[in-house]
Amino acid sequence: MIIAETNRLILSKITVDDAPMILELMNSPDWLKYIGDRNIKTVEDAANYIQNNQLKCYELYDYGYYKIQVKSENLKAIGTTGLLKREQLEHVDIGFSILPDYHGKGYGYEAASEIIKLAKTTFNIKTLCAITLPINKPSINLLEKLGLSYQKRVKPFEEDEELLLFAKDL
Numbered sequence: 001m002i003i004a005e006t007n008r009l010i011l012s013k014i015t016v017d018d019a020p021m022i023l024e025l026m027n028s029p030d031w032l033k034y035i036g037d038r039n040i041k042t043v044e045d046a047a048n049y050i051q052n053n054q055l056k057c058y059e060l061y062d063y064g065y066y067k068i069q070v071k072s073e074n075l076k077a078i079g080t081t082g083l084l085k086r087e088q089l090e091h092v093d094i095g096f097s098i099l100p101d102y103h104g105k106g107y108g109y110e111a112a113s114e115i116i117k118l119a120k121t122t123f124n125i126k127t128l129c130a131i132t133l134p135i136n137k138p139s140i141n142l143l144e145k146l147g148l149s150y151q152k153r154v155k156p157f158e159e160d161e162e163l164l165l166f167a168k169d170l
Contacts, residue, residue, distance in 0.1 A: 003066055004114040010075060011066040011114055014054045018067055019046035021077040028100055034136045061085055063123050068111045078102040081111040083119055088156035091129040108142055116146060120170040128170060131163040
């Protein structure tokens, strides 16, 4: 189901059929470095992950993560962006991840900008936040370009290291 469209991209709900792309994305070098190994090693693991995470978010909140598809490449799925309500954070969290071959082409900014519009107009979200590792310079740069500003250092997950928290009022 398409939720947004830009000049170059279509954003649509993730389905179990997207498991091969999710497997590739979650095992890409940047995902492993900046987000961490989620032990998704097979297409079946990825399908289970989608079922237990993305699809549940849609049910609970009416929003979640969406696949990013490139119009000029026969709607090839190149990553995800979306909204997540984490119990550890006060506000809804925006996130994004793009396959390595598509870095540096503006797709992350284009897709996340649409998500911010949807957060405000469709989902009536008043404040967005984002968390990232201090070493994740590409993510920090994109968050700032999207208008989020650094708030403070946080440690929302017991097992993880300290993260940077960014936020933006919509």
